[in-house]
Amino acid sequence: MDKQEYNKIGREVVKKYKEDILPKCARFEEERIKIKNRSYLVLCLAFLVSVMFFFFPGLISVESALKITLIIFVVAFGLNYIWAKSFELEVKQSVMRYFCSCFGDLKWAALAENIVDDNFIAQSNLFKTNQSSQYDYDDIFKGSFRDVNFEIIELESYTVTRTVKGRKNRTRQFKGAIIKIKTDKTFNSNTVIRPDSLMHFSPDSKLKHTTLEDVQFERKFDVFTTDEVEARYLITTAFMDRLNNLKMAFNIDKISCAFYNQHLLIGLHTNKDLFKFASIGKSLFDYSEFSKLFKEIMSIYEMIDYFKFGEKTKI
Amino acid sequence: MNGTVLLLVVGAVVLFALYSIYVKLIKTKNKVFEALSSIDVQLKKRYDLIPNILTIANKFMEHERGLLEEIAKLRSQATKLGKGESNLSQKIQLDKMIQDKMSQFMVAVENYPQLKSDQTMLVAMQTYNEVEEHICAARRFYNSAVNELNNQVEIFPSSMVAGMIGIKRQPFFEASEAERQSISAANYLK
Numbered sequence: 001m002d003k004q005e006y007n008k009i010g011r012e013v014v015k016k017y018k019e020d021i022l023p024k025c026a027r028f029e030e031e032r033i034k035i036k037n038r039s040y041l042v043l044c045l046a047f048l049v050s051v052m053f054f055f056f057p058g059l060i061s062v063e064s065a066l067k068i069t070l071i072i073f074v075v076a077f078g079l080n081y082i083w084a085k086s087f088e089l090e091v092k093q094s095v096m097r098y099f100c101s102c103f104g105d106l107k108w109a110a111l112a113e114n115i116v117d118d119n120f121i122a123q124s125n126l127f128k129t130n131q132s133s134q135y136d137y138d139d140i141f142k143g144s145f146r147d148v149n150f151e152i153i154e155l156e157s158y159t160v161t162r163t164v165k166g167r168k169n170r171t172r173q174f175k176g177a178i179i180k181i182k183t184d185k186t187f188n189s190n191t192v193i194r195p196d197s198l199m200h201f202s203p204d205s206k207l208k209h210t211t212l213e214d215v216q217f218e219r220k221f222d223v224f225t226t227d228e229v230e231a232r233y234l235i236t237t238a239f240m241d242r243l244n245n246l247k248m249a250f251n252i253d254k255i256s257c258a259f260y261n262q263h264l265l266i267g268l269h270t271n272k273d274l275f276k277f278a279s280i281g282k283s284l285f286d287y288s289e290f291s292k293l294f295k296e297i298m299s300i301y302e303m304i305d306y307f308k309f310g311e312k313t314k315i
Numbered sequence: 316m317n318g319t320v321l322l323l324v325v326g327a328v329v330l331f332a333l334y335s336i337y338v339k340l341i342k343t344k345n346k347v348f349e350a351l352s353s354i355d356v357q358l359k360k361r362y363d364l365i366p367n368i369l370t371i372a373n374k375f376m377e378h379e380r381g382l383l384e385e386i387a388k389l390r391s392q393a394t395k396l397g398k399g400e401s402n403l404s405q406k407i408q409l410d411k412m413i414q415d416k417m418s419q420f421m422v423a424v425e426n427y428p429q430l431k432s433d434q435t436m437l438v439a440m441q442t443y444n445e446v447e448e449h450i451c452a453a454r455r456f457y458n459s460a461v462n463e464l465n466n467q468v469e470i471f472p473s474s475m476v477a478g479m480i481g482i483k484r485q486p487f488f489e490a491s492e493a494e495r496q497s498i499s500a501a502n503y504l505k
Contacts, residue, residue: 211459228459229353233452308441 001305016102025284039080046076091278106143124260125203127174150181179266189227193257249299343464350457357450375430454488461485
């Protein structure tokens with residue numbers, strides 16, 4: 001994608017943001033300020049009540065005072081947390097689809113309407129899973145660019161085991177988002193790129209570790225594949241650049257990638273809520289959150305453009 | 316007794332080490348053959364695609380018959396060569412000649428707007444470009460496998476075992492002198 005096209009899409013998106021999104025944010029901005037003020041008030045009250053016990057020591061014992069202070073602060077922070085989360089969810093449900101409409105047919109899909117194939121994700125070897133892996137899903141986006149369909153799925157994968165004493169032990173395998181791009185091109189192999197490890201253990205017996213020529217890339221990633229020729233065809237220096245751009249656009253530390261069964265899957269490993277754009281502390285008129293979302297979507301568009309996934313070839 | 320046992324253990328360890336080196340060498344050698352074979356597979360795709368491209372082009376490129384016939388002739392020679400190591404240098408030579416001719420063909424297509432915009436031709440050209448990229452990837456795989464083998468053939472102690480079983484250095488896929496020359500735009504803009 002050249003700079004001209006990038007800027008053209010950018011201008012259209014900004015225009016829609018100013019005409020459609022900003023007016024809708026005005027109502028929520030007032031509500032945000034009210035909730036923010038309310039939160040400060042509750043905290044101040046909690047502080048004052050706590051301080052009172054220490055100014056009047058005769059009222060109750062120090063031990064009781066400390067306990068009550070702790071309870072008051074827990075309740076205050078708890079209330080603030082609930083108000084903040086309710087507000088974020090309300091804004092997301094109301095405004096997110098308008099945000100997405102700035103990017104053509106990008107849709108924020110509700111979980112009930114879209115069932116993600118857990119087996120597919122496990123078979124791609126994008127990250128470590130096993131038969132007892134469970135998945136919790138959050139935001140799901142669906143869109144298309146140049147007739148190529150893609151999805152962005154926020155999820156957490158984990159296993160639950162029981163200790164000898166009967167306690168449940170939850171082990172996280174993956175947290176973050178998966179970008180799933182469907183392609184018309186045929187991938188005969190399963191090629192997996194994972195963050196570099198010392199021993200290069202293969203995620204699957206069919207996948208062999210392969211060493212590419214780019215030394216810098218080799219230092220950061222392990223590449224496993226069932227077809228070394230196709231792995232080298234797919235993983236070029238231009239692809240490595242775009243993968244790096246994607247990583248920077250989403251501002252994450254670890255990224256993995258898998259080519260499997262007509263799909264390119266990119267795993268963004270992070271504990272952050274990637275698509276949270278409303279918070280009590282930040283104005284809804286702050287363009288930086290929208291700008292972040294724009295860069296994230298554009299990095300996906302660049303990946304689709306680079307691979308020319310929309311082209312049907314006879315290979 | 317203790318001395319005998321120690322000697323046996325040391326002997327077993329040395330034998331095991333030699334056997335491991337032998338196995339690794341054989342695996343690496345087979346990987347080179349696998350890589351060579353993968354180049355053959357990609358070249359076959361190219362040779363299968365060329366007649367389709369020439370058939371489409373034939374309808375439009377009346378003045379380039381000579382070039383089309385040359386490409387067809389080279390393609391025919393290449394498909395007659397057997398697989399494997401024995402024809403490697405001949406294969407490389409023919410591959411380069413076909414590549415050169417196809418590059419000339421791609422440039423010639425630019426002079427025929429009707430051909431350039433033909434949908435079938437567009438798909439064929441896209442597919443051809445993908446095949447070329449696959450061939451490039453296959454060569455990189457071959458060079459990587461050869462690099463690994465040559466390292467083992469030249470570095471002690473695997474060099475000793477390689478010498479015993481007759482495994483030798485293999486050549487890399489290299490660009491010709493002409494390909495290494497820098498391109499001057501003046502040659503094209505006349």
